[in-house]
Amino acid sequence: MQPVLIEKLSYAYGTGALARPVLREIDLVVEPGEIVLLTGPSGSGKTTLLTLIGALRGMQDGTCRVLGQELAGATEAQRVELRRRIGFIFQNHNLLGFLTSRQNVAMALELHPGLSERDRLARAGEMLAAVGLSDRTEYRPGQLSGGQRQRVAVARALAVRPGLILADEPTAALDKQSGSDVVHLLRELAKRDGVPILLVTHDPRILDVADRIVAMEDGRIIDPEAEAA
Amino acid sequence: MEASHQTSPRPAEFFLLPLRLAWRQLRAEKARLFSAIAGVMFACVLVFMQLGFRAALFQSTTALLASMRADIFLMHPLTTASFRPETLPRVRASQTFALPEVRAAVPVYLAQAVWRNPENGTRRPVQLVGFDTEAGVMDLPGLAPLIEALKRPDTIAFDRRSRPEFGDVGKILAEQGPFKVQVANKQMEVVGLVDIGASFGADGNIVMSELNFRRIARERIANTVDLVAIKLAPGSDLNAAVARLRALLPGDVMVLAQPDLVAHERAYWENATPIGFIFAFGSLMGLIVGMVIVYQILFSDIASHLKEYATLKAMGYSNAYLGRTVLSAALLLAVLGFVPGMLFSAFLYDVVGKATFLPMGMDVERTLFIFLLIFGMCASAGMLAMRKLRDANPADMF
Numbered sequence: 065m066q067p068v069l070i071e072k073l074s075y076a077y078g079t080g081a082l083a084r085p086v087l088r089e090i091d092l093v094v095e096p097g098e099i100v101l102l103t104g105p106s107g108s109g110k111t112t113l114l115t116l117i118g119a120l121r122g123m124q125d126g127t128c129r130v131l132g133q134e135l136a137g138a139t140e141a142q143r144v145e146l147r148r149r150i151g152f153i154f155q156n157h158n159l160l161g162f163l164t165s166r167q168n169v170a171m172a173l174e175l176h177p178g179l180s181e182r183d184r185l186a187r188a189g190e191m192l193a194a195v196g197l198s199d200r201t202e203y204r205p206g207q208l209s210g211g212q213r214q215r216v217a218v219a220r221a222l223a224v225r226p227g228l229i230l231a232d233e234p235t236a237a238l239d240k241q242s243g244s245d246v247v248h249l250l251r252e253l254a255k256r257d258g259v260p261i262l263l264v265t266h267d268p269r270i271l272d273v274a275d276r277i278v279a280m281e282d283g284r285i286i287d288p289e290a291e292a293a
Numbered sequence: 294m295e296a297s298h299q300t301s302p303r304p305a306e307f308f309l310l311p312l313r314l315a316w317r318q319l320r321a322e323k324a325r326l327f328s329a330i331a332g333v334m335f336a337c338v339l340v341f342m343q344l345g346f347r348a349a350l351f352q353s354t355t356a357l358l359a360s361m362r363a364d365i366f367l368m369h370p371l372t373t374a375s376f377r378p379e380t381l382p383r384v385r386a387s388q389t390f391a392l393p394e395v396r397a398a399v400p401v402y403l404a405q406a407v408w409r410n411p412e413n414g415t416r417r418p419v420q421l422v423g424f425d426t427e428a429g430v431m432d433l434p435g436l437a438p439l440i441e442a443l444k445r446p447d448t449i450a451f452d453r454r455s456r457p458e459f460g461d462v463g464k465i466l467a468e469q470g471p472f473k474v475q476v477a478n479k480q481m482e483v484v485g486l487v488d489i490g491a492s493f494g495a496d497g498n499i500v501m502s503e504l505n506f507r508r509i510a511r512e513r514i515a516n517t518v519d520l521v522a523i524k525l526a527p528g529s530d531l532n533a534a535v536a537r538l539r540a541l542l543p544g545d546v547m548v549l550a551q552p553d554l555v556a557h558e559r560a561y562w563e564n565a566t567p568i569g570f571i572f573a574f575g576s577l578m579g580l581i582v583g584m585v586i587v588y589q590i591l592f593s594d595i596a597s598h599l600k601e602y603a604t605l606k607a608m609g610y611s612n613a614y615l616g617r618t619v620l621s622a623a624l625l626l627a628v629l630g631f632v633p634g635m636l637f638s639a640f641l642y643d644v645v646g647k648a649t650f651l652p653m654g655m656d657v658e659r660t661l662f663i664f665l666l667i668f669g670m671c672a673s674a675g676m677l678a679m680r681k682l683r684d685a686n687p688a689d690m691f
């Protein structure tokens with residue numbers, strides 16, 4: 065079963081005469097364990113596609129199956145449930161400023177029953193160690209560098225052992241070196257656990273982490289072969 | 294990928310986890326937390342003072358009647374408050390003896406007269422209470438040992454809880470024994486002290502025998518009285534006696550058991566004067582101000598953390614969970630503000646009670662009631678602030 069299976073997905077902002085199509089008949093598949101990079105010019109609809117896959121936005125036309133859940137016509141409860149199985153990494157780290165790194169990571173685990181507080185903190189500690197922050201577990205985000213914060217965000221996204229990682233320009237707020245460090249770390253951990261990743265980026269320096277690169281333009285996925293021809 | 298991901302958190306964690314999150318968030322910003330606590334405390338103290346004054350005033354308005362300890366009273370149906378009674382025919386007292394359970398029935402006379410302060414000569418109206426002190430029908434606190442002395446002509450007992458403007462009668466009594474004061478231009482001898490308490494209608498009280506009352510209030514028509522106090526034979530059924538007296542007596546008297554007499558007086562002050570409304574209004578103002586403060590704090594807490602809340606929603610936290618977090622914050626503020634507010638109010642009660650001679654005191658029922666008000670105030674502020682959570686849209690996060 066493919067983690068992401070999209071057929072003829074279209075989406076428009078606004079309604080009626082003001083409707084502005086942003087995605088046009090997208091077909092996209094992400095295979096198990098695959099790392100897919102989504103690139104394309106600004107405004108081509110990459111973020112919109114990611115929010116639809118992440119069940120953060122209601123579907124309009126087409127079908128979109130994520131981790132076995134059909135999103136066309138899904139209820140709010142089904143979407144919330146699906147989101148718990150997806151790890152999100154945002155352009156900004158969006159960590160809670162009043163919690164330590166460990167508590168931030170443990171928050172993601174609170175939604176998963178059967179774990180005691182000790183389990184949660186222990187697993188959060190392991191995840192932070194995996195991203196190389198075992199000496200920063202009791203720091204608050206304000207006391208960390210940008211790259212360290214984004215690594216905490218990676219640990220948080222991976223802590224729940226998600227079925228899929230969605231990341232939107234995770235390196236945009238980082239300098240060259242720490243940006244590259246973070247995505248390579250992400251790749252390494254995802255490969256270890258076999259988690260597929262769909263990652264939007266403009267950053268040419270990180271294209272090497274991809275198993276496959278998908279390009280978008282004006283709401284469509286452009287076929288590399290057709291492009292080459 | 295794991296099947297166990299479906300269900301919601303364990304019941305104990307249902308409230309505890311949002312509560313802990315709310316506490317961690319509140320604790321992180323000390324200045325904001327303290328201003329919120331101060332706001333709740335302010336509302337709390339205001340409501341405590343308003344309701345405390347209200348209770349004290351109502352309690353003091355009924356101090357005179359509450360001190361008249363007999364089983365049943367007769368009163369004119371048009372009497373609204375004891376400081377300006379309608380009179381009833383004296384003969385009603387003797388008519389009650391038609392019931393075998395009536396042991397004794399004595400007329401009670403109420404009037405106001407001018408009292409001259411024995412220390413500095415200033416004049417002030419005082420409440421006179423006259424009745425047959427020997428009959429043993431009405432047991433005013435402190436009266437029993439004075440009954441013999443009050444038999445003498447022109448003697449009175451002074452209410453030790455009268456306002457201090459009447460002079461320190463207790464001290465003079467202790468120093469030089471019974472002494473003369475001027476009441477209604479007559480020299481009366483103070484022979485002892487009783488415990489009644491100042492009220493709205495009267496700042497001070499003096500008690501005397503029926504005979505001595507007549508000697509002061511000469512203008513009073515002898516065959517009209519203000520109240521009739523009735524004592525029943527031991528073991529009689531109070532309610533049955535009230536019912537039988539009502540059937541027996543004509544419509545110009547109202548038959549009331551002692552607690553109903555007090556309640557009747559209290560109802561006048563509560564309903565026929567704006568006093569009750571004024572204090573309710575003051576309390577409401579305090580609650581509204583408190584609510585606005587708490588709302589502001591919670592609202593700005595959410596507004597400044599919108600991105601984080603949206604992230605939590607993206608991670609799969611439900612609106613309901615975040616709503617519980619906001620409500621928990623509101624309830625934490627309620628508790629954190631109420632406790633110091635209550636302690637401070639207890640201190641103020643003490644200070645104000647000493648300054649005004651009003652019976653200000655903490656009581657469990659009012660304290661619980663005010664806690665519920667503060668709780669409700671914070672909860673509604675939380676509910677209002679929660680609407681801001683809708684602005685945390687996870688789709689805007691990328």
Ligand SMILES: Nc1ncnc2c1ncn2[C@@H]1O[C@H](COP(=O)(O)OP(=O)(O)OP(=O)(O)O)[C@@H](O)[C@H]1O
Pocket residue numbers: 077078086104105106107108109110111112113
């Ligand atoms: N909430 C919205 N309401 C209306 N229009 C929107 C909204 N979000 C995005 N758009 C429009 O949809 C188009 C696609 O936006 P989207 O954010 O998906 O592009 P993108 O490929 O992620 O661009 P970028 O590389 O700049 O992030 C843009 O023209 C944008 O103006």
Ligand SMILES: [Mg+2]
Pocket residue numbers: 110111112232691
């Ligand atoms: Mg974008």
